[in-house]
Amino acid sequence: MDDLPAVIMLDQQSFSLPWPExxxxxxxxxxxxxxxxxxxxxxxADAPLMVAMIVIWLIIDEAHVATIAVHPEFRRKGIARRLLAFALIDAYHAGMEKSFLEVRRGNDAAISMYQRFGYHEVGVRRKYYQDNGEDAVLMDLDPLDLERLIPLQ
Ligand SMILES: CC(C)(COP(=O)(O)OP(=O)(O)OC[C@H]1O[C@@H](n2cnc3c(N)ncnc32)[C@H](O)[C@@H]1OP(=O)(O)O)[C@@H](O)C(=O)NCCC(=O)NCCS
Structure with missing residues (x-):
């Protein structure tokens, strides 16, 4: 909860449809x-700065990546890759066997990252996003390969 104000700011900087508090x-x-x-x-000597966040829903054996974002000044430094790998490995130890997510069709940065993890496109939700009617691409990672995740962390 201490990180909540910074998380909300990061969410607003990162998404056209930010989550409510x-x-x-x-x-x-x-x-x-x-x-x-x-x-x-x-x-x-500065105090630690919150630069990225992720929320994962662990539903039985499936980890759904609900949101992930990195502060704009800290992108392209491998932070999302490490945070996603960390969160998936954590979910694996809690029973995850596969993972699933939705991403905007035009979000090349995120899609490229997910492909690096081994996620594959498995479907599309047409006109899913309310702000611009963009499609959501559904991607899954099944089965999970722990050996592939460890070097990404
Ligand atoms: C997508 C996002 C989380 C990536 O964060 P990041 O810390 O910059 O990503 P990383 O530096 O860890 O990069 C990991 C991989 O993602 C891909 N990637 C990241 N940014 C990219 C870009 N601008 N263009 C193309 N590929 C990119 C690359 O495959 C990269 O691997 P590489 O560096 O070996 O080429 C970040 O751009 C972001 O916060 N975007 C806004 C929020 C968002 O779209 N979240 C995803 C919702 S589904």
């Missing part, structure tokens, strides 16, 4: 399926 509160405080993580960076 109540959604993050629900995930952190009330959703037993949610596993919420942040990544912090430390620069010289």
């Amino acid at each position: 109540s959604s993050f509160k629900f995930e952190i405080e009330s959703n037993p399926l949610a596993r919420c993580w942040v990544a912090e960076a430390t620069r010289e």
Whole structure:
């Protein structure tokens, strides 16, 4: 909960349809399926800075990546890759055998990252996003290969 204000700011900087504060509160405080993580960076003597967040829902044996974002000034440094790998490995130890997510068709950065993890496109939700009617691409990672995740962390 201490990270919530920074998470909300990051969400608003990163998405055209940010989550309301109540959604993050629900995930952190009330959703037993949610596993919420942040990544912090430390620069010289400064206090640690929250630079990335991820929410994963672990539903029986499937990890659904609900959201992931990295602060714009800290992108292309491998932070999302490491955070996603960490969160999937954590979910694996909690029983995950496969993973699933939705991503905007035009989000080349995210799709490229997910492909690096071995996610494959398995379907499309037409005009899924309310702001611009963009399609959602459904991707899954099945079965999970732990050996592939470990070097990505
Ligand atoms: C997508 C996002 C999380 C990637 O974060 P990041 O920390 O910059 O990503 P990384 O540096 O860990 O890169 C991991 C891989 O993602 C891909 N990638 C990341 N940014 C990319 C870009 N701008 N163009 C193409 N590929 C990119 C690459 O495959 C990269 O591997 P490489 O560096 O070996 O080429 C970040 O751009 C972001 O927060 N975007 C806004 C929120 C968002 O779209 N979240 C995804 C919702 S589904």
